[in-house]
Every structure is written in structure tokens, then in C-alpha cells.
Amino acid sequence: MSGRFLKIAVGVIFAIGAAGVSSPAHAERLIVSVSNHRVTVTPNYSGEELVLFGSVEKDATTPATRNNYDLVVTVLGPRADMVTRRKERKFGIWINTDYREFLQVPTYLALFSNRPFDAIASPDVERRQQLGLNNVLLTQRVGTDYADVVPSDAFRSAFVRLREEHGLYREETSAVTFLTPTLFRTGIPLPAEVPIGTYTVEIKLFSDGALVTRTETAFDIVKVGFEQFVATTARQDGLVYGMVTALMALMAGWMASIVFRKD
Amino acid sequence: MQLYLPIADIPVNIFLILAMGAAVGFVSGMFGIGGGFLMTPLLIFIGIAPAVAVASVASHIAASSFSGAISYWRRRAIDPALALVLLCGGTIGTALGVWTFTLLRSLGQLDLMIALSYVVLLTTVGGLMFWEGLRSMLRVRRGIAVSLRRSGSHGWIHGLPFKVRFKRSKIYLSVIPVIAVGLIIGFIGAIMGIGGGFILVPIMIYFLRVPTSTVIGTSMVLTLVTMVFATVLHAVTNHLVDAVLALILMTGGVTGAQFGARQGQKIRGEHLRLLLGLLILSVGIRFAYELVIRPEDLFTIREAGGAA
Numbered sequence: 001m002s003g004r005f006l007k008i009a010v011g012v013i014f015a016i017g018a019a020g021v022s023s024p025a026h027a028e029r030l031i032v033s034v035s036n037h038r039v040t041v042t043p044n045y046s047g048e049e050l051v052l053f054g055s056v057e058k059d060a061t062t063p064a065t066r067n068n069y070d071l072v073v074t075v076l077g078p079r080a081d082m083v084t085r086r087k088e089r090k091f092g093i094w095i096n097t098d099y100r101e102f103l104q105v106p107t108y109l110a111l112f113s114n115r116p117f118d119a120i121a122s123p124d125v126e127r128r129q130q131l132g133l134n135n136v137l138l139t140q141r142v143g144t145d146y147a148d149v150v151p152s153d154a155f156r157s158a159f160v161r162l163r164e165e166h167g168l169y170r171e172e173t174s175a176v177t178f179l180t181p182t183l184f185r186t187g188i189p190l191p192a193e194v195p196i197g198t199y200t201v202e203i204k205l206f207s208d209g210a211l212v213t214r215t216e217t218a219f220d221i222v223k224v225g226f227e228q229f230v231a232t233t234a235r236q237d238g239l240v241y242g243m244v245t246a247l248m249a250l251m252a253g254w255m256a257s258i259v260f261r262k263d
Numbered sequence: 264m265q266l267y268l269p270i271a272d273i274p275v276n277i278f279l280i281l282a283m284g285a286a287v288g289f290v291s292g293m294f295g296i297g298g299g300f301l302m303t304p305l306l307i308f309i310g311i312a313p314a315v316a317v318a319s320v321a322s323h324i325a326a327s328s329f330s331g332a333i334s335y336w337r338r339r340a341i342d343p344a345l346a347l348v349l350l351c352g353g354t355i356g357t358a359l360g361v362w363t364f365t366l367l368r369s370l371g372q373l374d375l376m377i378a379l380s381y382v383v384l385l386t387t388v389g390g391l392m393f394w395e396g397l398r399s400m401l402r403v404r405r406g407i408a409v410s411l412r413r414s415g416s417h418g419w420i421h422g423l424p425f426k427v428r429f430k431r432s433k434i435y436l437s438v439i440p441v442i443a444v445g446l447i448i449g450f451i452g453a454i455m456g457i458g459g460g461f462i463l464v465p466i467m468i469y470f471l472r473v474p475t476s477t478v479i480g481t482s483m484v485l486t487l488v489t490m491v492f493a494t495v496l497h498a499v500t501n502h503l504v505d506a507v508l509a510l511i512l513m514t515g516g517v518t519g520a521q522f523g524a525r526q527g528q529k530i531r532g533e534h535l536r537l538l539l540g541l542l543i544l545s546v547g548i549r550f551a552y553e554l555v556i557r558p559e560d561l562f563t564i565r566e567a568g569g570a571a
Contacts, residue, residue: 242498253329256517
């Protein structure tokens with residue numbers, strides 16, 4: 001993965017059509033937009049960075065003194081079931097013994113904020129608002145039970161660590177920058193292995209440790225080109241795909257026997 | 264040049280895969296084998312999921328054995344009747360193999376079983392071949408002539424019922440051991456991603472007493488059909504056949520094989536067996552080493568139903 005990050009930062013910030021509007025009960029509104037709502041992954045895609053822009057809109061009821069905003073951006077990729085297995089030494093060799101199933105967990109998960117989560121809110125709010133990888137709900141099947149476990153659980157931490165190593169889970173507490181007290185931006189890095197599907201972006205605005213308002217936006221990641229065609233066919237028409245591959249093999253063998261015919 | 268493999272789900276260097284195909288093709292042409300037992304491990308070693316490697320190499324072997332089978336057919340070095348009986352067992356074995364493959368995969372033990380099968384099979388066969396080659400080399404040096412085919416000695420295999428006369432091979436043999444051999448080769452071929460020629464040929468020579476004139480051609484027919492069948496079955500059940508990967512391997516493989524075959528004719532038979540034995544043995548040992556040393560990471564993640 002060469003770190004060739006394209007920064008397509010076209011800030012369509014005040015495009016009202018794309019704006020997410022929060023409920024009127026709050027005094028602030030969040031207006032956000034991502035630089036690209038449809039990311040196409042081509043065969044030589046090696047990673048890209050989306051940019052999220054937004055602004056905090058105050059209205060008449062907003063306390064005039066309120067300026068100390070904190071922002072947490074959560075990017076969630078399409079959900080899937082995953083299995084984490086642990087190897088143990090048995091009979092002198094390393095084999096998979098124990099495993100945990102993670103149910104409908106995001107395949108991509110990024111948490112960005114302007115300062116550390118524990119500085120933004122109390123531990124209780126952190127847990128409730130799922131701030132930080134340690135607080136995000138990752139449902140496991142434990143026997144017949146469904147539950148999230150403590151962050152220090154071996155399987156949970158291994159799961160998060162392995163996803164982080166692939167750049168698919170990330171947590172950056174300095175990624176959100178306020179350009180002015182109310183205008184903010186953050187980058188959303190998408191590595192080469194990024195799963196395809198619909199991504200939701202949750203933006204939560206905090207002030208004095210409490211959630212003020214929140215909004216949501218989304219973008220799609222689609223793969224295009226021959227490779228994607230192959231992958232889709234393989235999944236959807238296994239038989240046709242298998243036959244074509246087998247036929248291709250026979251053609252290759254036949255052609256080789258003509259080209260290199262000795263007798 | 265980087266290329267994204269759609270099913271293996273990783274970017275690879277196209278020239279690396281091409282070179283690997285050519286190198287394995289060279290070796291397989293030199294020794295007259297399919298090369299699956301080298302290709303599959305190499306793919307696993309560069310980071311392709313074992314399941315994808317096994318399923319994709321099947322189509323690669325189908326290609327190389329087809330070009331081989333055509334040239335043996337032209338030389339009338341294939342026994343159609345014997346091939347047909349072998350295939351009765353071979354297709355059933357392949358279906359059983361793919362079924363077992365799917366089962367092991369859902370249990371999370373597929374990678375282990377692939378590795379273990381490689382260790383057991385390759386160290387045994389490689390060790391035997393190496394030993395055999397070493398002994399015959401010493402014998403040649405001492406000037407003692409040996410014949411590989413000890414005619415006249417009938418084992419228990421020849422006492423079995425349902426005997427059939429295989430005309431082109433000029434043997435009179437029960438169909439039971441032939442079907443059994445086909446079954447075993449089909450089974451391990453589907454699980455391990457190998458054609459099985461390097462086991463099949465010795466078995467056919469030593470146990471079934473098939474003459475050397477038809478043994479390679481006939482075994483190639485079995486390899487061809489079981490591997491085509493395995494490709495289709497793996498594609499239908501596990502969706503793991505990477506056609507792009509297979510195509511690159513084939514291109515490199517068939518080219519390399521031609522040059523390998525020419526080299527092979529220059530080397531003496533017992534030297535070839537010694538070298539091949541050594542090669543098979545070292546791949547087996549490499550797998551054993553991977554199993555014994557502590558893995559870098561004890562944890563692995565797999566998407567339920569995903570490629571890795």
C-alpha cells in the first residue's frame with residue numbers, strides 16, 4: 001500500500017441540499033458535507049482520503065458565550081459477521097483452538113475528534129455515546145449469549161488491533177481541526193483494502209461534556225472494472241464462473257500444445 | 264506492476280506471480296509432474312489465503328495437464344479404459360474432497376489441515392524418493408543393473424475380483440484397486456490443490472504394474488479431469504477460484520514447462536529422482552517449520568463467508 005493519498009478537498013460546505021439538519025429542539029445546527037459521495041475503487045486503487053467539512057450554525061437561542069465546542073466524527077463501514085480465532089500450542093504445533101464470533105460489526109470504523117475523548121466527556125457519556133474504540137459496541141456471541149465485553153478482553157482487543165493494523169479501524173483524537181470556532185474539517189483515510197458498500201458518518205457536537213446535537217451523512221464505496229466483474233460473477237454465478245475458468249484452463253493448455261508442438 | 268486479485272483480495276506484483284508460474288512450470292516440465300505441490304505452497308508463502316491458493320491452482324494444473332495429455336494422446340501413450348476406471352474413483356474422490364474442504368473451512372481448521380497434509384505427504388513421498396534415488400545412484404556407481412519393474416511377482420492386489428483386461432497397457436487387473444487409487448488421488452488433490460501425479464505415477468508403477476509406456480499419459484488424464492471437476496466444484500461451493508491469478512499462473516507455467524522438459528532430458532533418471540525427492544522434502548519441512556514455531560500473531564480474523 002503506497003501512501004498515495006489523493007486529497008479531493010472540494011468543500012461544498014454550504015450546499016444546503018446536502019446538509020444534515022438536526023432537530024429543532026437544540027440551539028445549534030450542524031451542516032456537513034463529504035468531498036465525495038461516491039468513491040470508485042479501480043484495480044490500481046491504493047488508498048484515498050475523503051474530506052469532511054462542516055460548520056456549527058448558531059441561532060438566536062444559543063447562549064452567546066458558548067464557543068467551546070468539541071466534535072466527534074464516527075465513520076462506520078458496512079456491517080458483517082466476523083470470526084476471531086486464537087492459536088494455541090497443542091501436540092507441539094500451533095493450531096486454532098478457541099474462537100469468538102463478532103456479530104454485525106462494522107468492517108470499517110474510524111473515530112476522529114478534536115481532542116482526547118476523556119477530555120471531551122465524562123466516562124459515563126463516553127460509554128453511552130460510544131466514543132473511542134474501547135467504547136464502541138462490538139457484539140460478540142459468547143456461547144448462547146450476545147454481549148459486548150470489556151475492552152481488555154483478549155479476543156476483543158486482538159480483533160481491534162488486527163483491524164487497526166490493516167488501517168480499517170482507527171482512532172485519532174487530533175484529526176478534527178477547527179478552522180474557525182465554528183468551521184471544522186477532518187480527513188477520512190480509506191486504505192486499499194477498504195470494503196465496498198455504504199458508509200455512514202455520524203457527527204456529534206459536544207459542549208461542556210454534554211451532547212449538544214448530532215447529524216449524519218453517508219457515502220458509497222463501489223468497485224469498478226474487470227476485477228470487480230470477476231468477483232461479482234464468482235459470488236453470484238458460481239457454476240458459470242467455474243465452467244468458464246475450467247474452459248479457460250483447457251484453452252490455455254490446448255494453445256500451449258499447439259505453440260510448443262514438438263512432433 | 265501491481266494487480267489486484269479479485270478473489271484473493273490482495274494486490275500482488277504481476278511479474279512475481281508470472282515468474283513463480285514459470286519457475287514451477289520449469290521444474291514440472293523437467294520432472295514430468297504437474298507442479299501443484301510446489302505452486303500451492305508458494306502462493307501460501309507469499310500471503311494468499313490457503314483456501315484460495317488450493318482452489319485456484321486446480322485450474323492451473325488443469326491447463327498444464329491438458330497440454331500434456333494432448334501430446335501423450337498423439338503418441339498413443341494413454342490407456343483409455345484404464346483412465347476411465349481411474350476416473351470413476353477420481354470424480355467421487357474429488358467431490359468428497361471439496362465437501363471435506365468446505366466442512367473444514369467452516370470449522371476454522373482448513374489452513375491447519377492443508378499444512379498438516381503437506382507435511383505428512385511431502386516429507387513421506389520426498390523422503391522415499393530421495394532415498395530411492397540415492398540407492399539407485401549408488402547401485403549405478405557400483406555397476407549393478409536394476410529394473411524398476413519386477414515382473415512375475417504377483418501381490419495380493421492381483422488376487423482381487425472384477426478383473427478387466429486393459430489392452431493398451433497389456434495388463435489384466437481388478438478394477439477395485441484402480442478405483443481406490445483414483446478416489447484417493449481425487450480426494451487429496453481437491454483438498455491440497457495438487458494434481459497428485461507425483462504420488463499417482465509411483466503407485467501405478469509399483470502396485471498396479473502399469474507399464475511405463477502408458478503410465479504418465481494415463482495419470483495425466485486423471486489429473487486433468489479431477490482438476491477441471493475440482494475447479495468447478497470449488498467455484499460453486501466456496502467461491503474461491505481466482506481466475507485472474509489462475510490465468511497468470513497458466514501463462515507462466517506452460518511456458519516454463521517447455522524449457523523444463525528440454526532440461527530434464529539432459530539429466531539422468533536417478534539424479535532427477537534424487538533432486539525431485541529433495542525438492543518435495545524441503546517444501547514439506549518448510550510447512551512443518553511453520554507449524555512448530557510460534558506464530559507472529561496468535562489471533563486471526565476471518566469474515567464469515569469471506570476469502571481469507
